Amino acid sequence: MEYMSQEGYDKLVAELHHLETVELPQVRDAIAEARDKGDLSENFEYHAAKREQGRLLSQIRFRQRVLENARVINKSLLGDGSVGLLCKVEMTNMNTNSRMSYTIVSPHEANLREGKISIKSPIAQALLGKGVGDVVEVRVPAGLMKLRIEGITL
The missing domain is CATH 3.10.50.30 (Transcription elongation factor, GreA/GreB, C-terminal domain)
Structure with missing residues (x-):
């Protein structure tokens, strides 16, 4: 269990939302564009985009796990x-x-x-x-x- 402030929780939710709605679609578009260029075995853009997708998915999973275990602390208590x-x-x-x-x-x-x-x-x-x-x-x-x-x- 991870205790955090409301501010920290909201910031983590916003980061997760940005990764899922902005950065991940951009990477998926880059993968599709690189795939259209032909032979994937020697396509640097394709492999770079796939690595970036893996990095983003890892960040998304990490933030999701933190938020699943997060408990917001009520400062008044x-x-x-x-x-x-x-x-x-x-x-x-x-x-x-x-x-x-x-x-x-x-x-x-x-x-x-x-x-x-x-x-x-x-x-x-x-x-x-x-x-x-x-x-x-x-x-x-x-x-x-x-x-x-x-x-x-x-």
Whole structure:
């Protein structure tokens, strides 16, 4: 089972719809066009279009499986003052004295540019269940990181 926000669920549904209604028909047209050119054994366009079709069908199946197992979390039911899924956590890196803010989301919604980290990441795993003022140590590729939780919002 995959827990996610309504926003993440809607985005996945839109991606699936786009793949099925826009990209897949384009690839099928490319296959038909390449097939009309003759000998398929030496037809590069045909083989490239078939590979693209396989890639698209794989992406479609993956998104369908994620959506089948997805459970949208009702944010109003969350919030006991500790870090959890869909919480925005403000913290201070005590090694560099810099502040950062991340929202903890499902792995399918993670996007570092948007400040969303996966619940399965080392930082999120260390923060889970902690409260404001707690200090956690996280082993990351760059070494040991000490973080102090400054605030938690939904």
